[in-house]
Amino acid sequence: MSSGGGKFKPGDRVHVRFEDRPGHIRTPWYVRGKSGWIERVYGDFPNPESLAFGGDGLPKRTLYLVAFNQADVWGAAQAPKDKVLVDIYEHWLDPAA
Amino acid sequence: MSNAPTDEHGHEHPRHELSHYAKRIYAIRDLLVEKGVISEKDIQCQIEYQEARSPANGAKLVARAWTDPAFKARLIADPKAACLEMGIDGTSINEFVVLENTEKVRHMVVCTLCSCYPRPILGRPPDWYKSFNYRQRAVNDPRGVMREFGLRLPDEVEVRVHDSTADIRYLVLPLRPRGTESLSRADLEKLVTRDSMIGVMDALPASPKD
Amino acid sequence: MARGHHDVGGLPSAGPVDQTEHVLSDWEIVADAVNQALGARGIKRTDEMRRAREEMDAEEYRDMSYYERWIASIETILIEKKILTKEEIDRRLAAFEKKWGEP
Numbered sequence: 172m173s174s175g176g177g178k179f180k181p182g183d184r185v186h187v188r189f190e191d192r193p194g195h196i197r198t199p200w201y202v203r204g205k206s207g208w209i210e211r212v213y214g215d216f217p218n219p220e221s222l223a224f225g226g227d228g229l230p231k232r233t234l235y236l237v238a239f240n241q242a243d244v245w246g247a248a249q250a251p252k253d254k255v256l257v258d259i260y261e262h263w264l265d266p267a268a
Numbered sequence: 269m270s271n272a273p274t275d276e277h278g279h280e281h282p283r284h285e286l287s288h289y290a291k292r293i294y295a296i297r298d299l300l301v302e303k304g305v306i307s308e309k310d311i312q313c314q315i316e317y318q319e320a321r322s323p324a325n326g327a328k329l330v331a332r333a334w335t336d337p338a339f340k341a342r343l344i345a346d347p348k349a350a351c352l353e354m355g356i357d358g359t360s361i362n363e364f365v366v367l368e369n370t371e372k373v374r375h376m377v378v379c380t381l382c383s384c385y386p387r388p389i390l391g392r393p394p395d396w397y398k399s400f401n402y403r404q405r406a407v408n409d410p411r412g413v414m415r416e417f418g419l420r421l422p423d424e425v426e427v428r429v430h431d432s433t434a435d436i437r438y439l440v441l442p443l444r445p446r447g448t449e450s451l452s453r454a455d456l457e458k459l460v461t462r463d464s465m466i467g468v469m470d471a472l473p474a475s476p477k478d
Numbered sequence: 479m480a481r482g483h484h485d486v487g488g489l490p491s492a493g494p495v496d497q498t499e500h501v502l503s504d505w506e507i508v509a510d511a512v513n514q515a516l517g518a519r520g521i522k523r524t525d526e527m528r529r530a531r532e533e534m535d536a537e538e539y540r541d542m543s544y545y546e547r548w549i550a551s552i553e554t555i556l557i558e559k560k561i562l563t564k565e566e567i568d569r570r571l572a573a574f575e576k577k578w579g580e581p
Contacts, residue, residue: 191480195529197433199380200481201407201488213363216435223529225559234434241408245488249411252426258434280504284578289546289553290505295570296553297512299562306515314511314518380487382528383544392502392510396495398544404492416495431487 177233177261183209185237186267187259195223198263202255206267207239210256218260233261321391323462325356326439329389330465331456334444344368347439351389360388362435367467369443373426376414376467377438378406386437390462397466407431417469440467448474483536484528506545513548522555530554 179185189204197219212235217228238256241248283291300306329351333340343350347366351358358364364386367375379385380403385393396402405413410429411421421427430438442464448456451474459472502510516522530551531539539547556562 199431199487200485213436219525222523222525245408250423255407255429257431258436284575286505289549292571293505293509293549294574295567297508299566299570305561306519310515311511314514315507381484395499396497400486401492402495404486404489407487413495
């Protein structure tokens with residue numbers, strides 16, 4: 172797990188892991204298993220999954236603004252250009268083909 | 269669903285009529301203060317801090333951004349610093365991002381997982397923002413939600429919904445309404461509603477002149 | 479698969495957004511302030527509070543109002559951190575209820 176620099180940059184296509192993990196997770200269900208791209212790199216933050224249980228949140232995780240076409244998330248879009256954007260931590264993202 | 273138990277005149281219910289948890293906060297507060305975990309002053313300070321925060325802060329930022337392009341650039345590049353310029357204390361926000369609406373793009377903000385909101389700038393979120401219906405529909409039916417708030421957009425306009433799932437707090441910079449070139453900043457502020465800074469509607473139109 | 483009850487983005491059958499707003503009651507203002515004060519003193523983190531709400535019973539979660547959920551999670555976290563016990567909260571509340579009485 173990286174904790175500085177981050178392995179993705181804006182424009183990279185990414186796939187959100189489809190995991191059903193217990194604990195405090197801030198990756199919403201509706202984007203798990205979906206593909207989008209990096210819009211922004213927000214930098215490193217303490218991991219909320221650890222903070223939620225009194226942990227120190229270390230090592231920090233890189234947080235990204237990940238954009239998705241609405242059609243790719245829901246199967247259909249209200250309008251062709253519409254998007255949904257979610258703040259997702261690096262350990263939930265894999266490079267997409 | 270139990271909610272603020274006021275009667276139709278908005279009078280407070282006597283405490284013995286409050287719901288289970290509503291009553292419990294008084295016991296919890298009393299014990300915390302007795303044990304020195306927090307003080308009465310802490311509580312009072314937080315109440316005052318909250319009272320001082322309202323959509324008027326956001327409206328000031330937006331109206332200035334509309335009339336001062338250099339300020340707008342600063343607001344987008346470093347929102348917390350721009351707030352401080354205006355005497356607005358946004359320092360308790362971890363990360364603050366301003367989303368600029370244009371003729372071609374509209375932004376809308378939600379927190380589907382709970383109800384994160386830029387409280388240090390705008391104050392407390394409205395009940396509807398925290399509601400299940402908003403949290404469920406903002407991400408897959410933003411145009412339907414916008415229509416409920418009176419905003420109908422053509423398909424060519426891109427709608428970008430931000431789900432604020434982490435420590436980033438988002439503020440929408442609404443589009444400046446047409447025909448407002450002659451308005452003062454104070455008058456422009458009146459057009460900037462809280463809901464336009466969440467993104468479910470545009471700013472109010474300029475009033476028609478007689 | 480265990481999707482959390484709080485993880486509601488995109489769930490079907492949501493109705494119109496009710497735009498009615500209510501003026502906060504005193505107990506809600508107190509809950510808000512206590513929550514913020516505990517955070518300012520570093521006693522609890524927002525992440526812990528969110529987790530406590532996620533661990534609540536799903537039906538309770540949907541039946542409670544926003545600030546009731548906050549109060550429930552404040553209590554859970556304070557007890558978890560051994561700052562207060564349920565028994566002492568019960569006792570203090572009982573004393574208050576006696577004072578508040580019924581007219």
